Amino acid sequence: MSLTRSKRTRPSEGAAGALSLGFTTAFLSVIVILPIAALVWASRKDGLHQFWAVATAPEAVSALKLSLGTAVIVAVVNAVLGTITAWVLVRDEFRGKRVVNSVIDLPFALPTIVAGLTLLALYGPASPVGVNVGFTRTAIVLALLFVTLPFVVRTVQPVLLELDRETEEAARSLGASELRVFRSIVLPNILPGILSGTVLAFARAVGEIGALVLISGNLPFKTEVASVYVFNRIQSGDETGAAAVAVVMLLISFAMLLAIGGIRFLVTRHERA
Amino acid sequence: MNVRRLDGARRSAGAGLPAPKRVRVLKKFGLRSVALGYLLVVLLGPLSMVFWRAFGSGAGHLWDSLSDPNTVHAFKVTLIIAAIAVPLNTVFGVVCALAIVRRRFPGAGIVNAIVDLPLALSPVVVGLSLFLLYGRTGWFGHWFQAHGVQILFALPSMVIATVFISLPFVAREVVPTLREIGDEQEQAAHTLGAGAWTTFWRITLPSIRWAIIYGVVLTTARCLGEYGAVAVVSGHVEGQTETATLRVQDAYENFDVAGAYGISLVLAVMSVIVLIAMTLLKPKEETS
Amino acid sequence: MSIEIRNISKRFGDFQALDDVSVDVDGGSLTALLGPSGSGKSTLLRIVAGLEWPDSGEISLAGEDASGLTPQKRGVGFVFQHYAAFKHMTVRENIAFGLKVRKRPKDEIARRVQELLALVQLQGFGDRFPAQLSGGQRQRMALARALAPEPKVLLLDEPFGALDARVRAELRVWLRRLHEETHTTTVFVTHDQEEAMEVADNVVVMNKGRIEQVAGPRELYDAPANEFVMSFVGQASRFGAAWVRPHDLRLSPTPGDGSREAMVDRVAHLGFEVRAELVRDDGEPFAVQLTRNEAEQLELARGQIVYVRPTRETTFA
Numbered sequence: 001m002s003l004t005r006s007k008r009t010r011p012s013e014g015a016a017g018a019l020s021l022g023f024t025t026a027f028l029s030v031i032v033i034l035p036i037a038a039l040v041w042a043s044r045k046d047g048l049h050q051f052w053a054v055a056t057a058p059e060a061v062s063a064l065k066l067s068l069g070t071a072v073i074v075a076v077v078n079a080v081l082g083t084i085t086a087w088v089l090v091r092d093e094f095r096g097k098r099v100v101n102s103v104i105d106l107p108f109a110l111p112t113i114v115a116g117l118t119l120l121a122l123y124g125p126a127s128p129v130g131v132n133v134g135f136t137r138t139a140i141v142l143a144l145l146f147v148t149l150p151f152v153v154r155t156v157q158p159v160l161l162e163l164d165r166e167t168e169e170a171a172r173s174l175g176a177s178e179l180r181v182f183r184s185i186v187l188p189n190i191l192p193g194i195l196s197g198t199v200l201a202f203a204r205a206v207g208e209i210g211a212l213v214l215i216s217g218n219l220p221f222k223t224e225v226a227s228v229y230v231f232n233r234i235q236s237g238d239e240t241g242a243a244a245v246a247v248v249m250l251l252i253s254f255a256m257l258l259a260i261g262g263i264r265f266l267v268t269r270h271e272r273a
Numbered sequence: 274m275n276v277r278r279l280d281g282a283r284r285s286a287g288a289g290l291p292a293p294k295r296v297r298v299l300k301k302f303g304l305r306s307v308a309l310g311y312l313l314v315v316l317l318g319p320l321s322m323v324f325w326r327a328f329g330s331g332a333g334h335l336w337d338s339l340s341d342p343n344t345v346h347a348f349k350v351t352l353i354i355a356a357i358a359v360p361l362n363t364v365f366g367v368v369c370a371l372a373i374v375r376r377r378f379p380g381a382g383i384v385n386a387i388v389d390l391p392l393a394l395s396p397v398v399v400g401l402s403l404f405l406l407y408g409r410t411g412w413f414g415h416w417f418q419a420h421g422v423q424i425l426f427a428l429p430s431m432v433i434a435t436v437f438i439s440l441p442f443v444a445r446e447v448v449p450t451l452r453e454i455g456d457e458q459e460q461a462a463h464t465l466g467a468g469a470w471t472t473f474w475r476i477t478l479p480s481i482r483w484a485i486i487y488g489v490v491l492t493t494a495r496c497l498g499e500y501g502a503v504a505v506v507s508g509h510v511e512g513q514t515e516t517a518t519l520r521v522q523d524a525y526e527n528f529d530v531a532g533a534y535g536i537s538l539v540l541a542v543m544s545v546i547v548l549i550a551m552t553l554l555k556p557k558e559e560t561s
Numbered sequence: 562m563s564i565e566i567r568n569i570s571k572r573f574g575d576f577q578a579l580d581d582v583s584v585d586v587d588g589g590s591l592t593a594l595l596g597p598s599g600s601g602k603s604t605l606l607r608i609v610a611g612l613e614w615p616d617s618g619e620i621s622l623a624g625e626d627a628s629g630l631t632p633q634k635r636g637v638g639f640v641f642q643h644y645a646a647f648k649h650m651t652v653r654e655n656i657a658f659g660l661k662v663r664k665r666p667k668d669e670i671a672r673r674v675q676e677l678l679a680l681v682q683l684q685g686f687g688d689r690f691p692a693q694l695s696g697g698q699r700q701r702m703a704l705a706r707a708l709a710p711e712p713k714v715l716l717l718d719e720p721f722g723a724l725d726a727r728v729r730a731e732l733r734v735w736l737r738r739l740h741e742e743t744h745t746t747t748v749f750v751t752h753d754q755e756e757a758m759e760v761a762d763n764v765v766v767m768n769k770g771r772i773e774q775v776a777g778p779r780e781l782y783d784a785p786a787n788e789f790v791m792s793f794v795g796q797a798s799r800f801g802a803a804w805v806r807p808h809d810l811r812l813s814p815t816p817g818d819g820s821r822e823a824m825v826d827r828v829a830h831l832g833f834e835v836r837a838e839l840v841r842d843d844g845e846p847f848a849v850q851l852t853r854n855e856a857e858q859l860e861l862a863r864g865q866i867v868y869v870r871p872t873r874e875t876t877f878a
Contacts, residue, residue, distance in 0.1 A: 016469040020369075035437070036390075081307070082462045103312065106545075108494060108543035109547040110541060114498075114544075117521060118541075123319075170526075195550070207398065228397075230401060234505055249395050253390065257393050462608055463632040464639035517754075
């Protein structure tokens with residue numbers, strides 16, 4: 001009797017559960033998976049050789065290099081200044097902190113094309129402060145810093161808020177210097193947050209277009225980033241060329257997601273142990 | 274020993290870390306100026322420019338450029354797209370979060386990763402993918418063309434692109450909240466006789482409502498501001514498939530700088546409203 | 562309303578939570594499921610409620626097979642350790658929930674909720690939110706909520722586990738009284754043997770997914786079925802092949818028939834009672850319970866050598 005009735009499923013969960021799972025899978029398939037599959041398929045249509053030839057065309061390589069290079073700079077700046085900003089927002093007290101705190105989210109709320117336009121107004125040819133970096137790589141870095149600003153701040157801030165201040169006090173009472181306290185107590189706790197925020201900022205920087213179209217000038221081999229290159233290929237009807245570089249960007253995105261997943265896994269394993 | 278104890282009291286009063294005072298003040302003001310200076314250069318300076326430039330040529334001129342029929346149409350298109358994409362992604366986000374958190378099904382990790390993909394993927398790549406899927410050589414292009422349905426260079430592809438781009442936000446907000454509230458309340462409702470549907474409406478939904486609203490605000494902001502993916506699939510036809518963000522670029526490139534700043538101003542005001550909504554919602558979401 | 566549990570087994574991955582468990586709970590009784598953590602007691606309770614599904618076995622409520630029923634259809638009231646209060650509802654709405662789901666008329670719901678508020682002594686708290694209540698009040702609200710639909714069976718999972726000692730003691734007496742008034746078949750899970758002995762008429766002792774003994778509190782203490790029950794319910798120490806309770810040991814300053822030498826390690830004065838910790842000649846530590854008078858007569862002090870003789874021993878085959 002007990003054997004025949006083993007492995008029962010919950011009757012109440014059956015219908016509702018299957019429905020929610022079915023809807024989720026169907027929606028993701030239509031909106032995300034099918035288009036991505038179409039992209040991968042289109043890039044491989046003319047064979048792997050052709051794909052490689054198109055993806056390594058000099059202009060494509062230059063655009064990809066520029067995107068990755070600026071993204072690395074932006075990621076590093078974010079890791080350092082984002083952490084400092086999060087620290088100041090949690091541990092410091094000053095007038096207007098609440099306002100500053102909410103302004104951090106502005107790049108999430110402001111359309112990126114508007115961000116590009118405003119940067120051009122302040123740091124472009126008609127700059128009121130006398131700084132003209134318009135249509136240069138510096139402008140690209142500035143625009144990317146604008147759109148990626150919240151990532152590290154917002155991943156580090158909650159961890160800092162929850163950090164047990166008593167562990168720092170314990171370290172101090174054991175004779176640790178301020179630098180030592182930061183390095184051996186605070187940093188290990190906020191490092192996963194810094195890393196995942198930095199990775200997200202990097203991914204966003206590699207793929208950004210809206211903030212760049214107006215301020216970068218889009219000069220091939222100089223200020224043309226990968227996303228703009230893909231866009232221009234589409235506009236000139238070169239779908240294969242666009243797809244090849246797009247697939248490279250897709251692979252970078254997957255790698256970044258994998259990295260974030262890895263960081264998350266390490267953190268939870270640490271907590272479980 | 275007494276000093277240490279006083280530290281505890283000082284900390285709770287919000288004064289901060291025990292260290293020689295002069296060093297602390299220096300360190301703190303140093304860090305504070307670094308952080309605030311950074312925000313000023315990268316964020317606040319540029320933003321203030323929109324307001325300055327938009328009003329630079331007078332309110333009358335501003336009104337003229339905003340009442341241009343193509344501009345009005347562009348805002349309409351943007352709002353229509355948001356009105357479709359936001360509800361779709363809200364329903365999806367909640368259902369998807371429930372599936373991920375409450376049913377530990379095999380492959381939950383993959384679903385999780387796919388939901389995150391739009392956060393890490395270039396909008397242009399998204400646009401190109403849709404372009405290839407629904408274009409004349411794409412898998413679906415033929416079928417839709419044969420049935421006289423225009424997907425590419427028309428509203429449907431722009432909506433799909435926006436849904437893709439703004440997919441993660443509701444789900445990302447609801448998942449941790451669902452995890453945090455646990456399933457005890459839902460189990461209690463079951464033992465009291467409530468079915469799956471009643472439990473969802475009366476117990477689960479009220480507990481996650483602030484997370485949903487916060488997610489909706491983020492989704493709306495993303496929909497209103499989307500540029501890259503829509504730029505690829507829309508075809509950029511003035512007065513037809515042009516959204517507000519595309520219109521900014523169009524105006525700027527056609528030397529209508531005042532027009533570009535005018536539209537930007539409206540979009541910036543919208544995002545400031547979104548920002549205020551986010552600020553007001555956040556603490557509630559954290560305490561509920 | 563009786564509960565019959567037949568051959569229930571449940572695995573969580575590699576962990577055998579329940580291993581072929583069978584037990585009957587009489588209608589109208591107040592039963593404790595007692596065991597250390599990981600013994601399977603909570604899992605068993607959740608299976609009875611339908612919140613967890615066994616890999617095999619059957620549950621009958623009032624003689625009817627309930628194995629295939631969802632928790633909604635079982636007619637059980639369940640009280641969670643951490644209250645599971647509906648945070649967005651007032652106390653009144655929390656208690657009314659089960660009745661509203663059953664679509665009872667409004668005036669009946671209002672009357673019943675009022676009754677229950679009085680029963681759990683929360684009159685005047687009806688319009689508060691759970692966050693505005695103390696732990697003990699929240700747990701009483703959870704109890705009222707579970708009782709509202711008049712369940713055939715009331716199940717409580719470590720109901721007092723999250724409360725401080727004083728409130729816990731109060732609620733124990735109160736649960737006992739509540740049961741005397743309602744006579745609802747009640748099963749509660751606890752890891753505290755004192756709580757089980759004080760509140761329940763009947764105690765089911767569990768260990769490692771199996772039932773070790775089912776008995777009344779007195780029988781459990783006086784006639785434990787095995788070594789596990791002997792040592793888990795009340796204190797016991799080993800004397801050769803036998804087990805002895807701390808109050809079944811006599812100390813004397815001189816050696817006697819069947820006595821063993823021991824050294825006093827610590828003496829704790831607990832009011833009327835004195836607890837002495839000793840170390841036997843073979844190095845085994847054990848405890849003795851004596852009255853204040855006895856301790857004073859012996860003039861017990863650390864390092865003193867005394868002779869121990871058991872007055873009552875229990876041996877297991």
